[in-house]
Amino acid sequence: MSDLIADGLSVTYDGPDGPHRAVQPLDLRLPPGAFLAVTGPSGAGKSSLLWALGAALTPTTGAVTLGDDALTGRDRAAALGVALIPQGNGLAGSLSAEENILVPLLTRKVSPADALRRTTAALELVGLAESGRHLVDELSGGQQQRVALARAFAQRPALILADESTSDLDAGNRERMISALRGEAHRGAIVVLATHDPEAAAEADGELALDEGVATWARPLADVLRAAI
Numbered sequence: 001m002s003d004l005i006a007d008g009l010s011v012t013y014d015g016p017d018g019p020h021r022a023v024q025p026l027d028l029r030l031p032p033g034a035f036l037a038v039t040g041p042s043g044a045g046k047s048s049l050l051w052a053l054g055a056a057l058t059p060t061t062g063a064v065t066l067g068d069d070a071l072t073g074r075d076r077a078a079a080l081g082v083a084l085i086p087q088g089n090g091l092a093g094s095l096s097a098e099e100n101i102l103v104p105l106l107t108r109k110v111s112p113a114d115a116l117r118r119t120t121a122a123l124e125l126v127g128l129a130e131s132g133r134h135l136v137d138e139l140s141g142g143q144q145q146r147v148a149l150a151r152a153f154a155q156r157p158a159l160i161l162a163d164e165s166t167s168d169l170d171a172g173n174r175e176r177m178i179s180a181l182r183g184e185a186h187r188g189a190i191v192v193l194a195t196h197d198p199e200a201a202a203e204a205d206g207e208l209a210l211d212e213g214v215a216t217w218a219r220p221l222a223d224v225l226r227a228a229i
C-alpha cells in the first residue's frame with residue numbers, strides 16, 4: 001500500500017462568466033490507513049477535489065500519485081485500486097444489487113467463485129444480505145448508497161473516495177457504514193469521505209475543510225498517521 005500525494009492540485013471550470021476555480025492549489029499527503037473527512041458547504045469544491053484525486057477529471061494544475069504511479073486517467077486509476085463512489089452512487093439501476101458488485105469484479109479478472117464470495121461478504125457487511133437480488137431501482141436511496149459502498153469494498157481498493165456516501169442513511173446505518181470505512185482503513189486502504197455531516201466527519205482521523213475551494217485543516221490528521229508521513 002502506498003501514500004496518496006496531491007501536489008499543487010487545483011480544479012478550474014470554464015463557466016458562463018469565465019473561469020471558475022473550484023479547488024485552489026492544494027498539497028496533500030495521506031498514508032495507508034488514513035481516514036480523512038472532507039467537509040464544507042455546498043459548492044465548496046468537495047466533489048471536484050474527490051474527482052480530481054480519483055482521476056475522474058483532469059486537474060487544471062498539479063498531479064496526483066499513488067506511490068510511484070501517476071493517476072492520469074480514470075481507467076488507470078481504477079486499475080491501480082482507486083474506487084470512486086460518486087454522489088448519486090453510479091450504480092446501474094436496471095441490474096440487481098448483486099450484479100452491480102459482481103460485474104466489475106469479473107471485468108477485473110477476479111475468478112467467478114471469488115467474485116461471488118466477495119459480493120456476498122460485501123452485501124453482508126453493509127447489512128443487505130437479503131437484498132442482493134433486488135434491482136437497484138427498487139431500492140431506497142439509502143440502500144443504494146450501501147450497495148455503492150459494498151461495490152467499492154468488494155474491490156479491496158487501495159484508495160476509497162466516497163462522495164456523500166452516508167447522506168441518505170439513518171443513524172444506525174450511518175454508524176455501520178462509517179465502521180465499514182474504518183475497517184477498510186484498518187486493512188490499509190486510504191479512505192476519503194466528503195460529507196456535510198459533522199458526526200460522520202468526527203469519526204475520521206482528520207478533517208480537511210473546503211471553503212470556496214480553499215482547503216484548511218479543521219482537524220489535522222491524527223499524530224499517529226502524521227508520524228507515518
Ligand SMILES: Nc1ncnc2c1ncn2[C@@H]1O[C@H](COP(=O)(O)OP(=O)(O)OP(=O)(O)O)[C@@H](O)[C@H]1O
Nearest residue numbers: 013014015022040041042043044045046047048049
Ligand atoms: N462541471 C462543472 N462545470 C462548471 N462548474 C462546476 C462544475 N462542477 C462543479 N462546478 C462548480 O464548482 C464549484 C464546486 O462544486 P463541487 O460540486 O465540487 O462542490 P461540493 O462542495 O461538492 O458541493 P455539494 O456539497 O453541493 O456537492 C461550484 O461552484 C460548482 O458550481
